[in-house]
Amino acid sequence: MAVTYEEIISDLKKRIFKPVYFLAGEEPYYIDLVTDHIEEKVLTESEKPFNQVILYGEETSVAAITETARRFPMMSSHQVVIVKEAQTLKKIEDLAYYLEKPLLSTILVINYKYKLVDKRTKFFKTLEKNAVYFESIRLRDYQVPAWIERFLMTRGIKADPSASAMLTEYLGTDLHKIVNELNKLIITLPPGKPVITTALVEKNIGISKDYNNFELQKAVGEKNILKANMIVHHFANNPRDNPLTLTIASLFSHFSKLLTYHFLTDKSKNNVAAALKIHPYFVKDYEVSAGKYNVSRTVQAISLLRTYDMKSKGFGDLTSEPGELLKELVFKIVHL
Numbered sequence: 131m132a133v134t135y136e137e138i139i140s141d142l143k144k145r146i147f148k149p150v151y152f153l154a155g156e157e158p159y160y161i162d163l164v165t166d167h168i169e170e171k172v173l174t175e176s177e178k179p180f181n182q183v184i185l186y187g188e189e190t191s192v193a194a195i196t197e198t199a200r201r202f203p204m205m206s207s208h209q210v211v212i213v214k215e216a217q218t219l220k221k222i223e224d225l226a227y228y229l230e231k232p233l234l235s236t237i238l239v240i241n242y243k244y245k246l247v248d249k250r251t252k253f254f255k256t257l258e259k260n261a262v263y264f265e266s267i268r269l270r271d272y273q274v275p276a277w278i279e280r281f282l283m284t285r286g287i288k289a290d291p292s293a294s295a296m297l298t299e300y301l302g303t304d305l306h307k308i309v310n311e312l313n314k315l316i317i318t319l320p321p322g323k324p325v326i327t328t329a330l331v332e333k334n335i336g337i338s339k340d341y342n343n344f345e346l347q348k349a350v351g352e353k354n355i356l357k358a359n360m361i362v363h364h365f366a367n368n369p370r371d372n373p374l375t376l377t378i379a380s381l382f383s384h385f386s387k388l389l390t391y392h393f394l395t396d397k398s399k400n401n402v403a404a405a406l407k408i409h410p411y412f413v414k415d416y417e418v419s420a421g422k423y424n425v426s427r428t429v430q431a432i433s434l435l436r437t438y439d440m441k442s443k444g445f446g447d448l449t450s451e452p453g454e455l456l457k458e459l460v461f462k463i464v465h466l
Contacts, residue, residue, distance in 0.1 A: 135160045148262045149232035154242040155266030159305035172210055181209040187219035196228045199236045212239040223253040229260045272407040274298040289326040291411035296331055299344040343380035351419035353464050362460050366453025374442045374452040382435045391416045392425045427466040434462055
């Protein structure tokens with residue numbers, strides 16, 4: 131049966147155990163949280179030496195897993211068998227034979243990261259019927275700021291929307307990395323001020339808000355030529371830290387959403403936020419950009435971005451440095 135992370139953890143805390151947990155998906159964060167909880171909390175320290183086994187997909191086999199899972203616990207009500215990196219296990223579908231009749235005193239945890247089981251297969255149908263099947267889906271970029279805010283809220287901390295966006299810009303969608311950085315920020319919070327700000331992010335994570343794709347996107351959107359040129363100059367001097375392909379992708383995202391904005395009949399804040407899949411805080415950025423770039427100019431900007439994306443990959447321009455291409459691109463966009 132498919133369940134949520136919250137449901138699994140709730141049952142585990144109540145010591146309601148299932149014989150098989152199959153944890154799959156592209157986002158390892160929740161897979162690791164469930165696995166760690168079972169590894170650390172189910173058995174006592176005195177029970178673990180005889181009743182807890184950790185196997186690795188590359189080093190084991192379905193036969194060995196099945197044999198281990200069919201053992202009875204020693205001086206304990208349960209034994210725990212955890213298979214990590216199970217996505218590398220050969221012939222994993224053969225586990226279906228054990229799943230048909232698992233030993234109730236064994237808690238078998240299959241850690242199947244970065245992949246999903248083909249739902250058309252007999253193996254998936256067996257999992258769905260006889261195991262707790264959990265899919266951990268990687269968040270999209272636009273979902274991460276809200277996730278950060280919810281994560282902090284559970285700890286009694288707020289985050290400025292601009293700070294959440296900045297963290298997303300630099301950390302991407304890797305929740306492990308994001309949580310590690312958030313925990314660092316939480317430690318540095320001044321007493322009595324439970325708010326994550328852009329200044330705090332800059333100071334403690336080493337991000338300069340004047341020189342990142344988020345600020346370049348904003349400067350170009352506002353046609354702030356001086357600021358855009360300052361950022362582009364910095365990027366050109368630090369190409370390793372500011373890959374051209376990522377900068378183009380950031381600008382392309384902005385202008386694609388701006389084009390959608392132009393054609394919305396309902397431009398209320400909540401409707402725009404929902405349609406563009408952004409935080410309501412950033413709706414005003416698109417209102418400003420729409421005043422600078424009408425539909426025709428927005429389409430021209432998107433066309434330029436596609437052209438320079440191809441050039442950055444060696445099509446039609448084999449000699450220009452990434453920094454020079456970026457300078458040309460931004461100059462052309464802000465002068466539309």
